Amino acid sequence: MSQKILHFAVILAGCGNKDGAEIHESVLTLLSIDRAGHQYQCFAPDVPQARVLNFLTNEEMKEKRNVLLESARIARSKIKPLSDFSKDDFDILVLPGGSGVAYNLCTFGLDGDRMTVLPQVEASVRAMHEAGKPIGALCISPVIIAHVLKKVTVTFGKDEKINAIFQKSGSKTTNADARSIVIDHENKIVTTPCYMLDARISEISEGIDKLVQELIKLV
Amino acid sequence: MSQKILHFAVILAGCGNKDGAEIHESVLTLLSIDRAGHQYQCFAPDVPQARVLNFLTNEEMKEKRNVLLESARIARSKIKPLSDFSKDDFDILVLPGGSGVAYNLCTFGLDGDRMTVLPQVEASVRAMHEAGKPIGALCISPVIIAHVLKKVTVTFGKDEKINAIFQKSGSKTTNADARSIVIDHENKIVTTPCYMLDARISEISEGIDKLVQELIKLV
Numbered sequence: 001m002s003q004k005i006l007h008f009a010v011i012l013a014g015c016g017n018k019d020g021a022e023i024h025e026s027v028l029t030l031l032s033i034d035r036a037g038h039q040y041q042c043f044a045p046d047v048p049q050a051r052v053l054n055f056l057t058n059e060e061m062k063e064k065r066n067v068l069l070e071s072a073r074i075a076r077s078k079i080k081p082l083s084d085f086s087k088d089d090f091d092i093l094v095l096p097g098g099s100g101v102a103y104n105l106c107t108f109g110l111d112g113d114r115m116t117v118l119p120q121v122e123a124s125v126r127a128m129h130e131a132g133k134p135i136g137a138l139c140i141s142p143v144i145i146a147h148v149l150k151k152v153t154v155t156f157g158k159d160e161k162i163n164a165i166f167q168k169s170g171s172k173t174t175n176a177d178a179r180s181i182v183i184d185h186e187n188k189i190v191t192t193p194c195y196m197l198d199a200r201i202s203e204i205s206e207g208i209d210k211l212v213q214e215l216i217k218l219v
Numbered sequence: 220m221s222q223k224i225l226h227f228a229v230i231l232a233g234c235g236n237k238d239g240a241e242i243h244e245s246v247l248t249l250l251s252i253d254r255a256g257h258q259y260q261c262f263a264p265d266v267p268q269a270r271v272l273n274f275l276t277n278e279e280m281k282e283k284r285n286v287l288l289e290s291a292r293i294a295r296s297k298i299k300p301l302s303d304f305s306k307d308d309f310d311i312l313v314l315p316g317g318s319g320v321a322y323n324l325c326t327f328g329l330d331g332d333r334m335t336v337l338p339q340v341e342a343s344v345r346a347m348h349e350a351g352k353p354i355g356a357l358c359i360s361p362v363i364i365a366h367v368l369k370k371v372t373v374t375f376g377k378d379e380k381i382n383a384i385f386q387k388s389g390s391k392t393t394n395a396d397a398r399s400i401v402i403d404h405e406n407k408i409v410t411t412p413c414y415m416l417d418a419r420i421s422e423i424s425e426g427i428d429k430l431v432q433e434l435i436k437l438v
Contacts, residue, residue, distance in 0.1 A: 015234060015242075016292030023234075023293055027246040027420075035421040055291035056298075063282075072274035073235030074242055076414075079275075195295075201246075202254040 006219060008033050008040040009090040009128075011082060011121065012071035013100030017195065018053040020067070022098030025138050025194050026074045028205050029096050032212035041090070042079040044071035045120055050103035050110075067104045082120045087127040092215045097139020097194055108143045113165045115147060122148050134188040134218035136211050142191045146171040153184040157193030178203040181210045188218045225438060227252050227259040228309040228347075230301060230340065231290035232319030236414065237272040239286070241317030244357045244413050245293045247424050248315050251431035260309070261298040263290035264339055269322035269329075286323045301339045306346035311434045316358020316413055327362045332384045334366060341367050353407040353437035355430045361410045365390040372403040376412030397422040400429045407437045 010029055014020020021044075033040045046068040052061045072079045095101065102109035106117040117125075125148045128135055137145045142154035146166040153172040156162040163173040174182045178199035181192045192207035193199075229248055233239020240263075252259045265287040271280045291298045314320065321328035325336040336344075344367045347354055356364045361373035365385040372391040375381040382392040393401045397418035400411045411426035412418075 017295055018292075020292075023242060024246050024249070024295070027243050028250070030243070031247070031420050031424055034419050035424070055288055055296045069274055073237075073239075076236055076243070077274045200253050201250050205250055205254070 003037055006038040006091040006216060007089060008038060008092045008094055009085060010040050010042045010094045010096065011105070011124065012042055012044045012074055012079070012096065013098055013104045014049055014065070014067050015070040015073045016055060017098045018055055018058070019049060019051050019103065020070050020098055020100035021074060021096050022139055022195055023074060024201050024204060025096040025098065025208065028208045029094055029138070029212070032209050036212060036216060038216070042071065042075035043082045043085050044068045044079060045105070045118055046081040046083065047104065047118070049100070067100070082124065085124050087131050087133065090128070090133070091219050092134050092136065093124065093128045094136040094215070095138065095141035095144060097141050097196070099140070101139070101141050102143065106144050106147065108140070113168070115143070117144055117147055125149070129187065132188065134190065134215045136190045136215045138192055138208065138211070139194040139196050145189055149187065152187045152189050153182060154189060154191040155182040155193050157196030159196060179206040181207060181214055183214055190214045190218070222256055225257040225310040225435060226308060227257060227311045227313055228304060229259050229261045229313045229315065230324070230343065231261055231263045231293055231298070231315065232317055232323045233268055233284070233286050234289040234292045235274060236317045237274055237277070238268060238270050238322065239289050239317055239319035240293060240315050241358055241414055242293060243420055244315040244317065244423060244427065247427045248313055248357070248431070251428050255431060255435060257435070261290065261294035262301045262304050263287045263298060264324070264337055265300040265302065266323065266337070268319070286319070301343065304343050306350050306352065309347070309352070310438050311353050311355065312343065312347045313355040313434070314357065314360035314363065316360050316415070318359070320358070320360050321362065325363050325366065327359070332387070334362070336363055336367055344368070348406065351407065353409065353434045355409045355434045357411055357427065357430070358413040358415050364408055368406065371406045371408050372401060373408060373410040374401040374412050376415030378415060398425040400426060400433055402433055409433045409437070
């Protein structure tokens with residue numbers, strides 16, 4: 001029996017955990033998809049980065065970078081602007097984590113429970129969900145899923161402050177470790193905490209592998 | 220029997236295959252080391268990047284970036300300046316690839332066979348080699364090993380032009396695919412071509428796993 005090749009869309013948020021997409025989480029997502037014999041296409045919004053951090057001092061740098069261009073570094077240039085995304089072309093959507101998710105894809109990092117989501121990102125998540133297609137979210141990315149869809153079950157690792165915010169808006173939160181996933185079967189949402197916890201790369205790799213395997217089952 | 224924990228030093232060359240360290244190769248090196256139960260410390264030279272490329276147009280950008288700061292993105296800030304490296308602290312040295320190797324760690328990208336190597340990089344390679352410690356080099360990084368040590372056996376994938384250059388200076392080159400490694404037992408050098416070839420991420424992952432396993436055996 002030949003396996004049906006599934007098409008994953010992966011939305012990146014820059015390049016680097018402090019101001020962009022978390023690099024390990026992004027790369028290991030691509031690895032899991034490819035190793036399972038499926039295909040991926042990376043996307044990122046063509047917008048300015050909210051901030052550029054110095055990764056040694058944690059200070060903000062007086063630089064301007066573009067989310068699509070920086071994300072292209074992770075994607076080895078094989079990336080499209082998120083405005084080109086169509087739900088019809090994909091079976092599964094995945095959002096890796098990193099602070100870029102909370103600053104470039106939405107405003108959770110600045111605004112907390114009064115956050116807004118970049119319209120292209122919100123539209124992509126909503127379109128996939130309404131089409132009954134599975135969505136995976138790593139690390140801090142479930143904030144976007146919980147904000148857009150409400151009443152979903154997700155994990156934020158063991159962050160009780162974030163748990164409280166999204167419980168208030170109707171979602172359930174389940175604590176989990178980096179090697180685990182949380183599955184919302186009804187909404188076809190799979191989440192894993194990755195570096196929300198002080199985890200080793202081999203642990204987040206295990207969580208991401210499980211997430212990708214579960215998303216495939218949910219198609 | 221408890222396993223002895225080995226300490227790997229990993230030298231990065233920026234962040235992104237076109238002007239820095241190849242991100243997939245770097246991350247998968249860290250994953251292989253951690254999954255094998257060993258430890259890594261990332262290093263990068265604290266020097267300006269030779270160039271900053273736009274990853275969509277391939278044009279040079281009028282920006283200045285620093286190799287250590289950009290490498291810190293891959294290392295999640297856990298990185299030291301290469302000037303702090305001491306051979307006594309490490310059992311194994313690994314150099315992932317990417318154009319940054321050929322532009323920031325040495326001048327092969329500009330000067331070909333008249334290349335020079337950044338003194339700190341040359342000193343690190345030479346110190347580990349003289350101490351009889353294994354060195355792994357991915358993708359284009361074997362240019363540094365072959366230039367510094369001469370008369371080694373390495374792979375550049377199937378790049379006959381690069382093969383010819385280093386054969387002339389006394390090295391042997393062995394063609395290999397992305398899932399393979401080339402071992403120079405005498406010099407304790409292990410190389411794998413990674414993205415020197417048009418490979419899938421799951422293929423380079425296999426090559427890197429084999430490289431790390433072989434380096435461990437050579438200690």
